Amino acid sequence: MPPVVAPVIEPEKPKAKVKPIDRSQGVLRPVIVEELVGPDHKVRAIWELTGQLDLSGYYGKIQSQEGKAGSSAWNPQLLLSVWLYAYSEQVTSARYLSTLMEYEPGLMWLAGLGVVNYWTLNAFRSSHQEELSKLLAELLGVLSHEGLITLECVAHDGTKIQAQAGSDTFRRGKTLEKExxxxxxxxVELERQEASGGSGNARRDAAQRRAARERNERMKLAAEELEKVRAAKKSEQERAEARVSLTEPESRNMKHGNNAIEPSYNVQISVDAEQKIIVGFCLTQSSSDSGCLQEAMEQVKETVGRYPEQSVADGGFTNQASIHDMNQSGIDFYGSLAEPEMRQAASMKAAGIDPAFGPSAFQVLTESKSLQCPAGKILEYVRQSKKGDTTYWQYQAESKDCGGCEYQKQCCPRPEKGRLVSIRMEENEEVAAFREKMKTEAAQQIYKKRGPVAEFPNAWIKEKLGIRKFRLRGMAKATTEALWGVLTYDVQQWIRLSWRPKVMAAVVGNGATQLA
Incomplete structure (x- = not known):
């Protein structure tokens, strides 16, 4: 038998030695506030900028005064800087922001390790709209002085931002009357209870009465807003079906880019093409952009002090009224104006009419003021109409002629009333001149600036600042919150284009000096 070989037993290898992590321990460590953030941290830029701005409007509203009883108020420069920094970090909740101030380095540096309660933060954000507007104008003055704003060309666009109201809060007139x-x-009931002595809890009773009064005022506002909505409707049925939100009556249902219909506001933003700086904004209840351009240019003039030399906007803003208003204001306007033939083709497609039987297929009989169709039948003149910027003459065939025609399916899918044909006769002079201008290569090159310039801030405000839905209710407060977003965006551009290059140049210069 072969000898039995004992198995070789390898010695057990020792385990790797690693440092333990003890998360249950408490450590007392010194904090040097000045070293919490680096020299090029944006929070330093925000503090430096707010220190240069005129905050007298904020300080004038502080009731606490030196030498008198009462606790000190938080410095408005600090509160302003905290919210600008918070929005730049996509923080829009006052409660969360107050919690962040306990451990986030930038906020700890700003407040010197202090923590502002959420109520104070929210009250500061939702008020001071007038002061914020003045700060925006002052900031734009700084940017203009540094050559970052020229107003040679301003691109304009609108974006929908969702309101706080839910889609399920909308009610018709009968339900609103009951509410x-x-x-x-x-x-009335709470006032009666107060007169009889209340429940014994004065604070709770006062809170209930305040909430009841606010609800009553909101219902009154809802009734007023419902009348506005009804006034915009065309038919009696539409007016009867009109609805308004009970929690935020000023909001309107608007269609967003993802085809969702949500209670929203339409934020109109004007952007200087030089460095994509926002130079004006306004907030509207209209889902349509068609009547917003002139108001936007007035906002630019109010904020910066003058109209832009050129303005660029898409087809939603381009119409006879806008073209006329821009001419009157001395602004060279560039936009997208659809050809009448394209509008007619879209209307024919919706009606199920074959393109071969468009208006061009009908012969105008000038002497008899009528049309002759491809089948040889006569369409009599019925009226003159105006669609948008263009005047049309309308002709209509007899229903019996269309019903028995061999081309009925292609030309008149609904022969009950007979085919109605609109022939373009004349176009507004200003619109015609504008259309010719937009056919030139130079105009097309200017119009191409619109997309990259106008849509960039909209995307930034929604994606980088997180303002896809307003935190505050009501049109006035939503306008204030939109103003915070615009101000934060412009501050970030100032940091990128002006402050940080100077800081980095100083750091490089100091390094070169030390090496020398």
């Missing part, structure tokens, strides 16, 4: 009655009865 108004309930709100009024609740106010």
């Amino acid at each position: 108004i009655l309930k709100a009024q009865e609740l106010v």
Whole structure:
């Protein structure tokens, strides 16, 4: 038998030695506030910039005064800087922001390790709209002085931002009347309870009365807004179906880019093409952009002090009224104006009419003021109409002629009333001149600036600042919050284009000096 070989037993290898992590321990460590952020951190830029701006409007509203009783108020420069930094970090919740101030390095540096409660933060954000507007104008003055704004060309666009109201809060007139009655009865009942001594909890009773009064005022506002919505409707059925939100009556249902219909506001933003700086904005209740361009240019003039030399906007803003307003204001306007033939083709497609039987297939009989169709039948003149910027003469065939025609399916899918044909006769002179201008290569090159310039800030505000839905309710407060977004965006551009290059140049210069 072969000898039995004992198995070789390898010695057990020792385990790797690593440092333990003890998360249960407490450590007392010194904090040097000045070293919490680097020299090129944006929070330093924000503090430096707010220190240069005129904040007298904020300081003038502080009731606490030196030498008198009462606690000190938080410095408005600090609160302004905290919110600008918060929005730049996509923080829009006051409660979360107050919590972040306990450990986030930038906020710890700003407040010197202090923590502002959420109520103070929210109150500061939702008020001071007038002061914020003045700060925006002052900031634009700084940017203009540094050559970052020229107003040679301003691109304009609108973007929908969702309101706080939910889609399920919209009600028709009959339901609103019941809610108004309930709100009024609740106010009367609480006042009666107060007169009889209340529940014994004065603070709770006061809070209930305040909430009831606010609800009653909101229902009254909802009734006023419902009348505005009804006034914009064309038919009685549409007016009867009109609805308004009970929680945020000033919001309107608007269609967004993802085809969702949500309660929203339309934020109109004007952008200087030189460095994509926002030079004006306004907030509207209209889902359509068609009547917003002139108001936007007025906002630019109010903020910066003058109109731009050129303005560029897409087809939603380009119409006879806008072209006329821009001419009157001395602004060279560039936009997208659809050809009448394209509009007619779209209308024919919607009606199921074959393109071969468009208006060009009908012969105008000038002497008899009528048309002759491809089948030889006569269409009599019925009226003159105006669609947008263009005047049309309309002709209509007899229903019996269309019903028995061999081309009925292609030419008149609904022969009950007979085919109606619109022939373009004349176009507004200003619109015609504008159309010819936009055919030139130079105009097309200017119009190409619109997309990259106008849409960039919209994307930035939604993606980088996180303002896809307003935190505050009501049109006035939503306007204030949009203003925070615009101000934050422009501050970030100032940091990128002006402050940081200077800081980096100084750092490089100091390094070169030390090496020498």
